[in-house]
Amino acid sequence: MEREQENDQVQNVEPHSSHLRLHRRMDAPGTFFVTKCLANRGSAMSNDAADIIATALCHLVTTDTIVLGAFLVMPDHWHAVIGLRREESISSRMRAIDRWINKSVRGCVWQQGFYETRIRSTKQLLYVIDYIENNPVRKELVQEREQWRWSSAYERFAEYIAKPWPWGFELD
Numbered sequence: 001m002e003r004e005q006e007n008d009q010v011q012n013v014e015p016h017s018s019h020l021r022l023h024r025r026m027d028a029p030g031t032f033f034v035t036k037c038l039a040n041r042g043s044a045m046s047n048d049a050a051d052i053i054a055t056a057l058c059h060l061v062t063t064d065t066i067v068l069g070a071f072l073v074m075p076d077h078w079h080a081v082i083g084l085r086r087e088e089s090i091s092s093r094m095r096a097i098d099r100w101i102n103k104s105v106r107g108c109v110w111q112q113g114f115y116e117t118r119i120r121s122t123k124q125l126l127y128v129i130d131y132i133e134n135n136p137v138r139k140e141l142v143q144e145r146e147q148w149r150w151s152s153a154y155e156r157f158a159e160y161i162a163k164p165w166p167w168g169f170e171l172d
Helices: 002-023 047-062 090-104 122-138 155-160
Strands: 031-037 066-073 077-084 115-118
Touching: 031 090, 031 122, 047 066, 047 090, 047 155, 066 122, 077 090, 077 122
Parallel strands: none
Antiparallel strands: 031 077, 031 115, 066 077
16 A cells, blocks of 8 residues: 555656656757856956857858847857757757857857756747847946847847747747
């Protein structure tokens, strides 16, 4: 009897934990909010480095590799909303971006890995885009987000940003 109760408890827990793991998967296509930081958050990258990162993200849009919802390059980190077009993981795409940036940008030492959050609803997408594009305003680097020249809010990059977002979400 005691053994049966243990089995019931395991069976009751397992589907729940499997369900959670399924929803936390980052190895499937989708829409992601990513952040990549310099190893020393007190240091700052050059304007040339910021230009290279912004240009690299836009280039990936022109080659149909990603869909870009927003991006921003700050002095010590960058953010992006990335939609994956192909059957690949955000980890493999970010490794490719990291390799390219590390080869092209000199004098920057990056943290290992990156931070990511899967975007699951239009409401979350809009919140994250607003958060990204208003970051330089919150940090008092500019008065209006359109003034930050390494951002999707900057007029030069408008053509690379997907509006409206090309697909729906799980929780809409």
